[in-house]
Amino acid sequence: MDTGTHVVMGIALGGLATLDPAVGIDNPTAQAVMFGTIIGSQAPDLDTILKLRNNAKYIRNHRGITHSIPAILIWSFLITGLLTIFIPESNLLHLYLWTLLAIVLHVFVDIFNAYGTQALRPFSKKWIALGIINTFDPFIFFTHVVGIIIWVLGGHPGFTFLTVYAILIAYYIIRFIMQRNIIHRLHKLIPNIEQIIISPTMRFRQWHIAIMTDKTFHVARSVNEEIIILDEFERIPVPQTDVIKAAEDDDNISAFLSFSPVYRWEVDEFTDHYEVRFIDLRYRSKGYYPFVAIVQLDQDLNIVSSYTGWIFSEEKLRKKLELIPD
Known part of the structure; x- marks a missing residue:
């Protein structure tokens, strides 16, 4: 997801954490957890700094090792340790668990983008990209913003964001069903499909599609449940000249x-x-x-x-x- 969405997700988790009796609403642990969830929701994207070197380094490494299983554990220990220095009265265990959840959620939601992550490293370097949610999804972002506004206006943060995440779980399920329907229609439309790569757009009912068959590449778009073939190329292996x-x-x-x-x-x-x-x-x-x-x-x-x-x-x-x- 984009940086802004990860920020509002961190705030939302900090609000959700108030349902934890050890965190509460107005005490040192609540303050530490809020910092932990916001920082934790950003930490895996530290590799964005690679853009300062060149695009090749960024493309090869972004959402790679920084989104891996070891990195998740390292981020959580580092952030928790740092926060306990500044807020020593906080509950160490619950601070760690909520910070860890923020980092895990960051990596988890990135899996649903077309870009994906190498979340299974070191066990596998395969990119996991489900292609269900756009990098910036307006519905997800503004649903979080509405939750934050309700909190500011006096709503209970825990129950507010519990409702927000119930809505978003339903939204993810709807997006998954939409994608499966597109794949089903493509297999009826184009024979001998070997691979389908679907990239969601910011528009709810529009998707980019790349299709690989045994002999061709097809580039298509799904608009309002209609499949539109835009280009077709012969599939020619790269010669080793x-x-x-x-x-x-x-x-x-x-x-x-x-x-x-x-x-x-x-x-x-x-x-x-x-x-x-x-x-x-x-x-x-x-x-x-x-x-x-x-x-x-x-x-x-x-x-x-x-x-x-x-x-x-x-x-x-x-x-x-x-x-x-x-």
Whole structure:
């Protein structure tokens, strides 16, 4: 989820914790728990700092080790230990448990996005991405905001957020059923499907879809329960030529390939250089595929320049990176 949603979730958990007799409403433990749930709800996203280095590091590592089982335990111990220094009167066990819950909830809700997490590390490096909830879901965010407003206006925080989470559990179930219905219709519409990747949007009844069959890639959209096929590409395995092998050694390309489950590739040869491009098929927007990895190599297959990330026009891509013009 986005940072704002994780913040309101942390506040909501702090309010929910008031139902715990050891926490209460107005005492040192309640204060410590509120800090613990807010900080804990943000801690796994500390890896966002990798963006300051480059997109390749960020793509390869975001929601990876920081969302793993060992990291969850480390975050919870560190945050609890820090808070007990500043609020020593707090109940250590209950502070730890509510802080741990905030961190676990952060990782858990991220699993429902299309991006996903490596939540099973160190047992598995597989990305778990259920594709049910958009990274920013207006309903989830504003339901929390309404709960916070009710609290500010005098409502009981515990019972208020107990109601909020009952509503959100029902919402998640509805979204799951919607996704399963789309998958069911796709199997009727397209033969020999091997994989379906569904990416929710901020609009409740609109979904991005990428479909892999034995011979083709299909890019589609579901709008108001109607499946619209937007593009179709022949599924051609990436050839292991010298140019491709050299390109795959680049950090930006290797990061893209480690993250993207469905993509097409292009290789162009110009008079003085080669250009290799990988295009993620999950995020079609206004006829354009904005999530790409590109590398340019000279005639000796030395890497001249490369990029991976979001870009919405060819002009901006080449201007930003000062790539060799076509």
